[in-house]
Amino acid sequence: MHIESILAHAGCDPDQDQDDATPPIHLTTTFRRDSQGNWPSGHKYARISNPTRARLERVLTDLEPASQALAFSSGMAAAAALLQSLDAGATVMLARDVYFGVRVLASDMAERGHIQLHTFDAHLGLQSGDMAALAAAHLVWIETPSNPLLQITDIEGLANACHTHNPDARLVVDGTWTTPFIQQPLSLGADVVFHSLTKYMAGHSDVLGGALLFRREDDLYARVRRTQETGGAVLDPFSCWLTLRGLRTLAVRLRVQQESALAVARFLEGHARVVRVHYPGLTSHPGHEVAAHQMRGYGAMCSFQTGRSGAETLALVGRAQVFIQATSLGGTESLIEHRRSAEGEASHTPEDLVRLSMGLEHIDDLVRDLARMLNY
Ligand SMILES: Cc1ncc(COP(=O)(O)O)c(C=O)c1O
Known part of the structure; x- marks a missing residue:
């Protein structure tokens, strides 16, 4: 199906027992267990999952397309969860021109010794001075077009170079400025796409939200999911619903x-x-x-x-x-x-x-x- 059609129907698949043409909002924070102690709905508690959030995450995986999506309480909460899920001292390569908030978060974490940070000019391609960092890198983080200089990085070229030199390195692309309508980094070889939903995706300057989309359901996804479940930076049901409404246009x-x-x-x-x-x-x-x-x-x-x-x-x-x-x-x-x-x-x-x-x-x-x- 064309992306326009997925967007036009975003989140409108029918509810289990209702015939709503557009999605309801589930506000409950907790879900009934049956007589055997199971959770028939598949949901236990709203910090772990919620039907409205699950609906949004399903749409996001269809749009990218990705194998898994997690929706967060802001773009920066998503970025923080991704960095927090790394082992202490992990190496992160960060493009020089990226959203200011991401740069500040990464340099604060580096100053406190949580990560090793190496910055590079992603739009110029990997230089000889970047290769030692790449050999050790867990994450390589870029934005294209970049913020605010609109530098363009060849995603496919960088993904190939990263994976050839270090099979464990994961390429993260901030897709906030493009959305899956304009650019689909996972299909170009990236491993994770980071979105501030606050911007085009919700689209009306009235929602704060973020998301991470994963090419594979791998160890990195499991770690980030655990960080979100335990830390609790989840997108609330009303913001999920507003984002689904925004996505349709x-x-x-x-x-x-x-x-x-x-x-x-x-x-x-x-x-x-x-x-x-x-x-x-x-x-x-x-x-x-x-x-x-x-x-x-x-x-x-x-x-x-x-x-x-x-x-x-x-x-x-x-x-x-x-x-x-x-x-x-x-x-x-x-x-x-x-x-x-x-x-x-x-x-x-x-x-x-x-x-x-x-x-x-x-x-x-x-x-x-x-x-x-x-x-x-
Ligand atoms: C490109 C980009 N990425 C990430 C963010 C952070 O998102 P949020 O403000 O939803 O935390 C922003 C916010 O301006 C942004 O412009």
Whole structure:
């Protein structure tokens, strides 16, 4: 079945004994045992599993496709569970340009001696200085397009290199910016896909959630599942239901959002007051061909550099009228953000960089808003 059809019916398979056409929400935290002490429903207690969460996890495995999915209380809870499930001192290779929160989490864990951290420029491919870390690596963690520089990494090439040099290394791809509609890393050889459901998947800036999808039901999956069961960072039933509802319109939202991102990137590329545009849909982007091969479209995120100071760039962003000045991404409303000041002192982001998340407004209104901000 095409992914559009899976999305349109997300979670709508019939309940055991009801004829609901759309999914119910199961709020119960505990489940009856029968006279023999068994749990006929297959569920015991909501921290371990819940029918609404199981419904969402089933849909996520169909979309990727994956063999197993776990839904967490936020994207960062999913990232933390994955890192916590490693043995003490395990080696993690982390791409330099990834979501700021993941970088902070991994460096905090490294500082406390929980993991050994090696950072690398994933979009440039593995260099000789990376090979010793790869030989010892348990996880290799990338994001493509990356946040906020939209660097493109060849997932298939990196997966082959990782598995050839170290059969125990697991390649993790943050798929938040692409969703399975645009990119399916497991089919390109990755082992785990990490999603913040908060963004495009739920899609309306009103759910905080995360997920991990596994190519195989292996030891890593068993460890992460145990970390989640014992730690309890599960997605609540209402957020699962809202995410299922959001997923049903993911394909149509992303089609419009990607189209707008390309139009905005082309407008910015031709603007005299913009010194650099980061969008893989532009033929001038160094990762354009790899993106064309591994993505369906080029995503709905874009960033650009103004060549001005941080204060001037922040002032420019403050003049937005249609774009909302806020962090996050993936909602129906377009967002504009000065990333450096949002990330704070530990930021590596250029001070003149502006990040855009495209929403569903008319493209003319978005371009007019950007033109007014830049021409002020
Ligand atoms: C690419 C990416 N990954 C992970 C996360 C973390 O997700 P959450 O905010 O749901 O914890 C974010 C949040 O902004 C993100 O943009």
